[in-house]
Amino acid sequence: MKASRVAAAGAAAASAVLVLSAPAFAHVSVQPEGEAAKGGYATVNFKVPNERDNASTTKLEVSFPAEHPLASVMPQLVDGWKTQVTKSKLAKPLTLHGEQIDEAVTKVTWTATGKGIEPGYFQKFPLSIGQLPEDADQLVFKALQTYSNKEVVRWIEAQKEGQEEPENPAPVLELTAASSDGHHGSTAEDASATSAAKDTVAETPADTSDTTARVLGVVGIVVGAAGVAYGVLAGRRRTTDA
CATH class of the missing domain: 1.20.5 (Single alpha-helices involved in coiled-coils or other helix-helix interfaces)
Known part of the structure; x- marks a missing residue:
């Protein structure tokens, strides 16, 4: 009896360890290729994992921060996906390379033309963006991930300092300082x-x-x-x- 109790306790402890050490679910994220330096241009990838085992991801919508509008956003072609870039008028025009810009990209939407992102896979969606702001340390995007079963996961929650990561965190692009020679990243x-x-x-x-x-x-x-x-x-x- 004593041996069986010890064995049962050991099994319970092992299960608890497995639960505690299980990795958190992956989420939509954004990372630069190289650096994303303030005041410059960068190529970034939105990485989208499929978290469902019974449905494929068929659509991704990424909204851009209104407080730091980006005048230049160029998507790279992704096989099996159709891309739509949405622009909106700015309340306050930007000055870019000596020219006034009165509109900026507010959203990019990728829609699958085939199977989409199947269970067990992920997809990267590249964008060339700029000019990055000089007065911010990061850019927070909001992403909506739509599955083939019509489920929509809203990756829109901002990370608050000193608190645990939210359940559905928004993708965050960390910006680096421009080099002293004026080069704004590569x-x-x-x-x-x-x-x-x-x-x-x-x-x-x-x-x-x-x-x-x-x-x-x-x-x-x-x-x-x-x-x-x-x-x-x-x-x-x-x-x-x-």
């Missing part, structure tokens, strides 16, 4: 160019070493041939003297 194209430059630099020493080895090889052959010729001539001279 885009995906900049990253590709940097990577290519590194590859070129890495290849240069190898090419130089290979060329040097070839030159030294040729010099060695010439020196060796000269030595053989000298030996033959010396032998002939000895024969003649004899």
Whole structure:
């Protein structure tokens, strides 16, 4: 009896540990490719996981913060999805690159043209956005995730300082400070160019070493041939003297 009670208690404790250590459900989030620097432009990805085992995600609506309007929003084509960009008039026009902008993007909607995001999968939705505000540390978006069974999950709750994460947190894009040289972060194209430059630099020493080895090889052959010729001539001279 005592052994069975201990076993039962151990099983209960193990179950409690599993429950406590179970990961929180994934939610719609946004992350930059590289950095999202204040005052600059960035490419960001909205990551959408499917949290249901009996329905697919067929629609995503992302609303942009009205207090920090973005004049430039360009979506990347996503296979199997149709994209709609909604713009609205601004109460207070923006000045961007010396020009006045009186409208900004307020919402981007992706609608599945096929199966959507099936159970057990996630999808990324890339956007190029800018000009990012210089007077904010983050941008809070609101997202609506619609499933094939008509269920709508509203990822709109703001994280309050000092409190636990809400059940349906809104996607938050953290902004970094612009560099001292005035460069406002890098885009995906900049990253590709940097990577290519590194590859070129890495290849240069190898090419130089290979060329040097070839030159030294040729010099060695010439020196060796000269030595053989000298030996033959010396032998002939000895024969003649004899």
